[in-house]
Amino acid sequence: MxxxxxxxxxxxxxxxxxxxxxxxxxxxxxxxxxxxxxxxxxxxxxxxxxxxxxxxxxxxxxxxxxxxxxxxxxxxxxxxxxxxxxxxxxxxxxxxxxxxxxxxxxxxxxxxxxxxxxxxxxxxxxxxxxxxxxxxxxxxxxxxxxxxxxxxxxxxxxxxxxxxxxxxxxxxxxxxxxxxxxxxxxxxxxxxxxxxxxxxxxxxxSSTTLGVSNKDDFIEFCSANPTYDEALAKYPQRIFEAELSGEIQIVNGRVLVL
Missing domain, CATH: 3.40.50.450 (Rossmann fold)
Incomplete structure (x- = not known):
């Protein structure tokens, strides 16, 4: 606990x-x-x-x-x-x-x-x-x-x-x-x-987040257009949520940030 x-x-x-x-x-x-x-x-x-x-x-x-x-x-x-x-x-x-x-x-x-x-x-x-x-x-x-x-x-x-x-x-x-x-x-x-x-x-x-960075590592990773398999291996849960919410799209086996 x-x-x-x-x-x-x-x-x-x-x-x-x-x-x-x-x-x-x-x-x-x-x-x-x-x-x-x-x-x-x-x-x-x-x-x-x-x-x-x-x-x-x-x-x-x-x-x-x-x-x-x-x-x-x-x-x-x-x-x-x-x-x-x-x-x-x-x-x-x-x-x-x-x-x-x-x-x-x-x-x-x-x-x-x-x-x-x-x-x-x-x-x-x-x-x-x-x-x-x-x-x-x-x-x-x-x-x-x-x-x-x-x-x-x-x-x-x-x-x-x-x-x-x-x-x-x-x-x-x-x-x-x-x-x-x-x-x-x-x-x-x-x-x-x-x-x-x-x-x-x-x-x-624009509010201060007490020193916590708002950088999204997942989005930064996907910005390099990795293959779907690479993204799935590194972020298995997040990739499904991001595709469902419209943050990313899978095109020809690669991840595209929208």
């Missing part, structure tokens, strides 16, 4: 600093500029599509995406960022995989990115542990993006945490009758809508 020993400054915004924090993966991600993303477990196609695009754009600019490892918006945010540049906060022990449908995703994040949990090994998720998890997700991010939410949803509890912590909140613009929670946030001037992804990402891409 690995325990985070150094204090994480962002977590002092929580009601009380975690008594313990367990992890698997790359703790250097904590030093990056981070954006938290939360939302519905059953989002619309529109919400999935744009959270995917936003997460990918953030990741390409060296910004780490933080979410809760759940189905729906969480899983979309993690996969959009790529397992190498995302933090998943668990509502269970670091050795558990919840929900089971996201087992492969969470394993990849543990191997390439970072898994965090406040709970002992073997602890199974409970209704109250989701609330604990949500507060940690919100605290880690410089800002919070809400992909989609009903008014009385658990996601709106995360919004309450963000408001108490003084975090900026961003949402997708939605049609009337859809994602009424985020529409209400805009109406009450508690959140700002993201109308231009590049403009939104530019708010953070």
């Amino acid at each position: 690995k325990i985070v020993k150094n204090k994480i400054p962002e977590l002092f915004s929580m009601k009380s600093y975690p008594k313990q924090l367990f992890y698997n993966g790359n703790l250097e991600l904590l030093q990056r500029v981070k954006v938290s993303i939360v939302g519905s477990r059953k989002p619309t196609k529109y919400s999935r599509e744009y959270i995917q695009k936003i997460s990918l754009a953030l990741s390409k600019n060296g910004i780490c995406v933080v979410s809760g490892g759940a189905m729906g918006i969480d899983a979309t945010a993690h996969s959009g960022a790529g397992s190498f540049n995302t933090i998943a906060v668990l509502p269970c022990g670091i050795d558990m995989r919840y929900p089971a449908v996201n087992k492969n995703l969470l394993n990849n994040i543990g191997n390439n990115g970072l898994l965090l949990s406040q709970f002992e090994l073997g602890f199974r998720a409970t209704p109250w542990s989701f609330i604990v998890r949500n507060e940690l997700v919100v605290a880690l991010g410089d800002v919070l993006i809400v992909g989609e939410a009903d008014i009385d949803s658990g996601t709106m509890r995360s919004v309450e945490f963000a408001l108490k912590m003084g975090k900026e909140i961003f949402v997708l613009p939605n049609r009337l009758g859809e994602s009424e929670g985020t529409n209400q946030l805009i109406k009450e001037s508690k959140a700002e809508a993201i109308y231009d992804i590049d403009e939104f990402v530019s708010k953070f891409s």
Whole structure:
């Protein structure tokens, strides 16, 4: 079991600093500029599509995406960022995989990115542990993006945490009758809508990342147009994610960076 020993400054915004924090993966991600993303477990196609695009754009600019490892918006945010540049906060022990449908995703994040949990090994998720998890997700991010939410949803509890912590909140613009929670946030001037992804990402891409380089070794390697087999041997997991997200394309057996 690995325990985070150094204090994480962002977590002092929580009601009380975690008594313990367990992890698997790359703790250097904590030093990056981070954006938290939360939302519905059953989002619309529109919400999935744009959270995917936003997460990918953030990741390409060296910004780490933080979410809760759940189905729906969480899983979309993690996969959009790529397992190498995302933090998943668990509502269970670091050795558990919840929900089971996201087992492969969470394993990849543990191997390439970072898994965090406040709970002992073997602890199974409970209704109250989701609330604990949500507060940690919100605290880690410089800002919070809400992909989609009903008014009385658990996601709106995360919004309450963000408001108490003084975090900026961003949402997708939605049609009337859809994602009424985020529409209400805009109406009450508690959140700002993201109308231009590049403009939104530019708010953070010039931010200082505490000395951590944003250089992407995988992209630099692929810029030399290696063969697919060479890239697969060196970056077996990343190459599939990059092809799926549209970062690269395989042409005549060689890797092309898009």
